[in-house]
Amino acid sequence: MDWHAFLRDWSQEATARGFQSEVFAEVAGYPLVASTKGDLSKPCVYLSSGMHGDEPSGPQALLALLKEGFFDDRFHWLICPVLNPTGLAAGTRENARGIDQNRDYCVCETEEVCSHITWLDQQKTPGLFLSLHEDWESSGFYFYEINTSGQDSAHQRILEAAAPFFPPEPSKMIDDHEVTAPGWIYHSEQPDIPEGWPEAIFLAKRGCPLSLTFETPSSMSLEDRMGCHQAVVRESVSRCQL
Numbered sequence: 620m621d622w623h624a625f626l627r628d629w630s631q632e633a634t635a636r637g638f639q640s641e642v643f644a645e646v647a648g649y650p651l652v653a654s655t656k657g658d659l660s661k662p663c664v665y666l667s668s669g670m671h672g673d674e675p676s677g678p679q680a681l682l683a684l685l686k687e688g689f690f691d692d693r694f695h696w697l698i699c700p701v702l703n704p705t706g707l708a709a710g711t712r713e714n715a716r717g718i719d720q721n722r723d724y725c726v727c728e729t730e731e732v733c734s735h736i737t738w739l740d741q742q743k744t745p746g747l748f749l750s751l752h753e754d755w756e757s758s759g760f761y762f763y764e765i766n767t768s769g770q771d772s773a774h775q776r777i778l779e780a781a782a783p784f785f786p787p788e789p790s791k792m793i794d795d796h797e798v799t800a801p802g803w804i805y806h807s808e809q810p811d812i813p814e815g816w817p818e819a820i821f822l823a824k825r826g827c828p829l830s831l832t833f834e835t836p837s838s839m840s841l842e843d844r845m846g847c848h849q850a851v852v853r854e855s856v857s858r859c860q861l
């Protein structure tokens with residue numbers, strides 16, 4: 620996968636679809652791109668992907684949604700499609716310095732995360748955050764939910780949207796988390812590791828009331844991982860009352 624070409628394709632398509640894109644940092648020759656669209660008076664939905672370099676289906680799914688015109692005029696959209704370009708180029712979870720960026724949102728020792736935090740702090744607080752990931756150890760789909768919104772969880776509908784691609788992950792323990800129901804981890808807004816915040820905890824601390832982190836199984840086909848991500852994004856956005 621040529622990630623320079625991907626980012627060119629993303630920026631061109633985003634412009635054609637009415638987004639404004641900006642480069643909030645450059646790392647090893649790769650731009651870190653954020654694309655925004657829509658009136659600030661509208662509810663805000665933020666999506667990110669490409670945090671872990673061995674999880675390419677998230678960026679690809681967001682590009683497919685962009686190309687199909689999913690990001691319409693309902694919301695104020697914020698999208699960061701490729702947060703770890705050096706990891707994606709190398710096919711590694713961590714960035715080129717060997718750091719897991721998704722544990723760096725408190726200490727902030729990577730340029731990628733520091734500049735991303737600076738950019739996020741300039742944006743409207745999202746009412747919904749969707750984060751696209753993969754898991755190399757799972758065989759099914761699962762997701763984390765942080766929900767301080769007072770809204771009921773839409774977990775059943777999200778799992779139904781994923782079902783044509785993957786069953787709910789059957790494990791009762793996933794990454795040291797006991798599942799709330801198969802495929803669903805209802806997580807508090809507190810971090811598991813005090814100073815190792817993932818992006819979702821950072822967003823919760825900044826006041827984002829609903830955060831969903833989707834995990835598709837890396838051992839399955841790219842086509843199905845992309846299709847599953849697209850389906851659960853569509854379902855989450857359509858069900859969310861912002």
Ligand SMILES: [Zn+2]
Nearest residue numbers: 671674752753
């Ligand atoms: Zn990940």
